[in-house]
Amino acid sequence: xxxxxxxxxxxxxxxxxxxxxxxxxxxxxxxxxxxxxxxxxxxxxxxxxxxxxxxxxxxxxxxxxxxxxxxxxxxxxxxxxxxxxxxxxxxxxxxxxxxxxxxxxxxxxxxxxxxxxxxxxxxxxxxxxxxxxxxxxxxxxxxxxxxxxxxxxxxxxxxxxxxxxxxxxxxxxx
Numbered sequence: 001x002x003x004x005x006x007x008x009x010x011x012x013x014x015x016x017x018x019x020x021x022x023x024x025x026x027x028x029x030x031x032x033x034x035x036x037x038x039x040x041x042x043x044x045x046x047x048x049x050x051x052x053x054x055x056x057x058x059x060x061x062x063x064x065x066x067x068x069x070x071x072x073x074x075x076x077x078x079x080x081x082x083x084x085x086x087x088x089x090x091x092x093x094x095x096x097x098x099x100x101x102x103x104x105x106x107x108x109x110x111x112x113x114x115x116x117x118x119x120x121x122x123x124x125x126x127x128x129x130x131x132x133x134x135x136x137x138x139x140x141x142x143x144x145x146x147x148x149x150x151x152x153x154x155x156x157x158x159x160x161x162x163x164x165x166x167x168x169x170x171x172x173x174x
Contacts, residue, residue: 020073024051024155025059032056039063041073042151045169046084048073049150050157067142079108081115082123083169089114126167131174137162148173 020041029035033055039048040061048069053062063069081087091098091105091112099105099114106115129136129147137159138145150157150171153164158173165172 019060019062022059022061024061025057026051026155027054027057027059029054030056037157039066039069041069044084045151046074046078046080049155049170050148051150051155052157066139077109079113081106081113082120085116085119087113087115122168126170126172129165129167129172131165131172134162134174137173 021043024040024042035052035054037050038053038058039050040059040063041048048063048066050066063072088100088103089098091114093112094105094107096105096112096114102117103114104117104120105112106120127147127149129149137148139148148157148159150164150173151169153166153171155171156164157171158164162173165174
């Protein structure tokens, strides 16, 4: 019994991680199931994004919710600069003067990173989107309502009646 518990403890995380690094599969249209919004882990940006699952032949990198995707694929202590770009140093508080010129201190869980200011500003703008007409579509997460941000408009994650707006790294719905 003890060895079975050890196998489950050590094999299960490995199985989750392999699914997280798999390519996104949209599935196939079928008569048994309707298409629905699911979530996948994008290893390039190291974050979970929505996509339209077509109904059948689901891939291993597919989750029912953003929260489940993040719990399965992104370590809680993992942090990166905007666009998953490399940090240029470590800092300990916003406005830390230890960061080089052209970088800002962006706080992670316990320590901050010196991130390229231009890239970080662009990233923050994409993650606080605005619409020229109408409102940004929001969805509910465990901490409250937040903008529905996807990786690419081709993933058809926006609800019917909304319009997808593509950015440099991500897309949002208006």
